[in-house]
Amino acid sequence: xxxxxxxxxxxxxxxxxxxxxxxxxxxxxxxxxxxxxxxxxxxxxxxxxxxxxxxxxxxxxxxxxxxxxxxxxxxxxxxxxxxxxxxxxxxxxxxxxxxxxxxxxxxxxxxxxxxxxxxxxxxxxxxxxxxxxxxxxxxxxxxxxxxxxxxxxxxxxxxxxxxxxxxxxxxxxxxxxxxxxxxxxxxxxxxxxxxxxx
Amino acid sequence: xxxxxxxxxxxxxxxxxxxxxxxxxxxxxxxxxxxxxxxxxxxxxxxxxxxxxxxxxxxxxxxxxxxxxxxxxxxxxxxxxxxxxxxxxxxxxxx
Ligand SMILES: [Zn+2]
Numbered sequence: 001x002x003x004x005x006x007x008x009x010x011x012x013x014x015x016x017x018x019x020x021x022x023x024x025x026x027x028x029x030x031x032x033x034x035x036x037x038x039x040x041x042x043x044x045x046x047x048x049x050x051x052x053x054x055x056x057x058x059x060x061x062x063x064x065x066x067x068x069x070x071x072x073x074x075x076x077x078x079x080x081x082x083x084x085x086x087x088x089x090x091x092x093x094x095x096x097x098x099x100x101x102x103x104x105x106x107x108x109x110x111x112x113x114x115x116x117x118x119x120x121x122x123x124x125x126x127x128x129x130x131x132x133x134x135x136x137x138x139x140x141x142x143x144x145x146x147x148x149x150x151x152x153x154x155x156x157x158x159x160x161x162x163x164x165x166x167x168x169x170x171x172x173x174x175x176x177x178x179x180x181x182x183x184x185x186x187x188x189x190x191x192x193x194x195x196x197x198x
Numbered sequence: 199x200x201x202x203x204x205x206x207x208x209x210x211x212x213x214x215x216x217x218x219x220x221x222x223x224x225x226x227x228x229x230x231x232x233x234x235x236x237x238x239x240x241x242x243x244x245x246x247x248x249x250x251x252x253x254x255x256x257x258x259x260x261x262x263x264x265x266x267x268x269x270x271x272x273x274x275x276x277x278x279x280x281x282x283x284x285x286x287x288x289x290x291x292x293x
Contacts (some may be wrong), residue, residue, distance in 0.1 A: 032209050033253040035264055078254050114266075158254060178254055181271045182278035195273045 010186040017074060019189035021081040029081060033177070037163045039141065044147050046131065048168035050102045058096070060147065065132065066091045071130065071155035075160075077187035088151055090132035093124040104169035108176060109150050109161040116176035117161050118185060119152065131164065143149060144147045156187040156194070157174055213247035213258055219270055223277050226289055234285040237265030244268070244287070 018024060041060040048056045058066075069092050076081045107124055110116045123129065132139050132151040141145030143164025152159045158178050179185050184193040192198060213229055220228045229237040229245040240262040247267055255271035255278070269280040281287070 029252075030209070031253050033250050033255075033257040034259060034266070181255055181269050181280055182273050182276065183254060183271070195275075198276075 002008070004019050009143050017084060018082055019076050020192045021194075022080055022189065025081040025083055026146065028083060028086075029077070029079075031077070031079065032143075033115065034113055039112050039147055039163065039165075041147060044163065046096070046148070048100055049095065049166065049168045050100060051104045054101070056096075056100055063091055063133070063148070066095055066182050069130065070196055072152075075153060075157050077157040078183065078187070078189075082189075087136055088130065088132040088149060089134035090130040090148070092127065093129040093131065094127065096131060097125065100169075103183055104171055106170050106173045108168045108170065109159075109164050110168060110173050111161045112163040112165050115161055115163070116160050116175075118174055118176045119155070119159055120173075120186070123152060123155065124167075128152065154188070156184075156189050158183065159187055162173055200258055209252055210248050211251055213243070213245040215249045215251055215269065216244060216247070216258060216268070219256060219272060220279075222272070223279060226291070228287070228289075230290060233267055233290075235260040235263060235265060235267055236283045237284050238263035239285075241288075248276040274279060 027157060044060045045062060046058045066146050068089050069085065070089045072085055072087045075086055104121055107121045108116050108118050130151040133146065133148040135144055140149060145164070148164060150159070150161040150164045175183060175185060182195050184195055184198055187193050211229040217227055217229045231244050233244050233247065234241045238260060240260060242261065244258070246261055248261055250257040250259065255269060257266055258268040259265060259269050259282075263266070266276055266282055271278040
């Protein structure tokens with residue numbers, strides 16, 4: 001017999017906050033498609049490569065020196081769980097892309113461990129995406145993508161690449177790890193774009 | 199590839215986990231086949247691959263070098279099989 005009614009756990013949220021086909025969860029499931037990379041801060045680097053091959057690098061210390069933002073967002077995983085009100089700290093992609101000269105329409109995020117995922121560049125701009133390095137007040141653990149992961153909460157969570165090490169910008173949309181195995185190129189949870197053709 | 203096996207406890211099972219899902223696309227039990235890893239050249243039974251199933255699809259990796267050997271995604275309307283990481287699959291068959 002539970003002492004505390006389940007109703008007291010977390011804030012009740014209107015069903016309107018839940019995209020179609022999703023269920024809310026209180027915990028934070030760890031999904032993994034491979035060994036968890038362990039990258040120390042001194043070896044970590046973030047690189048943006050433009051369509052001309054120009055590279056912009058940031059060390060861990062350089063990222064820490066950039067203005068940090070704290071955001072509270074809902075997460076929607078394609079495996080059907082959603083988690084409301086998660087709080088992250090990181091650097092806006094607007095800040096990282098501010099001095100990058102590009103005509104690209106698309107980006108491929110690539111990660112330590114070899115993971116990739118593709119997104120339109122415009123979905124990384126205008127306050128929609130972060131390089132996140134703290135979760136719920138603590139340093140991001142490797143299981144959740146630390147030292148730093150992409151956070152793009154308006155798309156399914158597979159777009160929020162864990163262990164991210166850079167972006168390759170390009171003129172063409174280039175499908176990533178899950179997108180080449182039947183998952184949707186865009187992945188809007190509100191339009192339930194789980195698979196190719198959705 | 200990071201060395202993070204300690205973080206993978208409970209996440210990984212062996213290649214026998216592929217048997218059920220792949221019966222829909224293979225007439226024979228794929229776990230009895232031997233796969234050659236494109237990345238390192240090692241050959242071993244599919245049953246010995248390391249399968250990550252707590253993911254949007256099944257990802258089977260080489261036990262030697264951790265490269266992806268085989269991926270399988272069953273959507274509501276299709277099956278997607280990626281064998282890019284396998285140079286070959288060798289099935290023993292009755293003569
Ligand atoms: Zn191998």
